[in-house]
Amino acid sequence: MRFASTDQYLDCAELVHGEDTEAAARALAERAVPLVQRAGSVVFRLGRLRLGIEDSRALSRAICEALRRALVAGGAPASMRLEHDRAQSTHVPSGYPTRTLLPHHDGQHCSYLTPSTRDDPSWLPEWREFGRSGYTTTPAHKMYQGVFIADPGEALSVTTYYDWLDLLTTVYAERHRRPAAEVPLGAVAEWLGRNLRAALDRQAKHGSPYPTIGAMLGVEEPMWHGLSFHHAEAELSGEDRERYPMSGPLARACPCGDCVGDTARLFCHQTLLATGRDWRQFRARWEVCAPSERFDLLFGHNLTMLHGGLAGGGHRVIEPMCLVVDEPSGPEYEDWLAASWRRRLPVGE
DSSP states (O other): OOBOOGGGEEEOTHHHHSSOHHHHHHHHHHHHHHHHHHHSEEEEEGGGGOOOHHHHHHHHHHHHHHHHHHHHHTTSOTTOEEEEOOOEEOOOOTTOSOEEEEEEOTTTTTOOOOOOTTTOTTOOGGGGOOOSSSOOSOSSEEEEEEEEEEEOOSSBOEEEEEEHHHHHHHHHHHHTTOOGGGSOHHHHHHHHHHHHHHHHHTHHHHOOSSOOHHHHTTOOOHHHHHOOOOBTTOOOOHHHHHHSTTHHHHHTOOSSSOOOSHHHHHHHHHHHHHHSOOHHHHHHHHEEEEEOOTTOEEEEETTTEEEEEEEEOTTOEEEEEEEEESSOOSHHHHHHHHHHHTTSOSSOO
16 A cells, blocks of 8 residues: 655644735645646645634635635636535445445546647547536536545545556557657547547447546447446446346456455456556556545645545545636646646646
């Protein structure tokens, strides 16, 4: 198990011990932005302040607003706004004490990494929306994902992060038998774009409102486009067993032998097929754990990173605080996206 580095955990004492909360939030944001661009995520240790939930929530919002301003100053679209979504409780599948969330983007029906038109002029912004039904979050395009820990619950409060850029580049390099360091990012972006367009073209057949990891990595079998994985412990539905006859037998055992639950075992098969690594090997290569406590704020790049949740309890409650745009298009967005592929912002930082 690998953990986020110590510099990704930011002390927030100045927010309450200093005289100017706004200035302190601005200083925290200026420290956090380069970390988010480079490492993908940070944790603001608001829980250590031992404030109540209302004060902690207000400070989280102040930090997110400061981050928004700092990111816009660095070249993110001026239309980017803070979206404080409703509280989300933790669903634990029946028969299990905890749940594990598999890697995903928040708002996956309309918030996933795509090529910038700067790297792929043939890419159309309309392909940044995969589905218009069957989703549980808002239709806004989530560029950065904030999570306020309203209640850590009775089990682990661990968010897992996966470097999607490194994963894409690694798989592309291995498929093309080239050293990853020699692979142009533009080529990887175009490859991802082709895979997404293929998944969109096949949507009438597979019916999924979400682009799966398998689909984004170029796996062609319809089952890996149609089965969307989220809760590791969830049972495979009768409908999915009937639609994809191979799913039932595959769900009985997985390549690594560690996975618990139908969905986890199927996901393990998918990661082996798509990346050449079973779920145990996938985790060893890409998973980074970020533990949090009550009232902490986690903040990450929602497109260049995947995230999940490790062994969370049923009483865990989070409040999403995302930085979003309503239309992921236009010169500012394309510049920001091209720079994000390169782990930076268009200007400054």
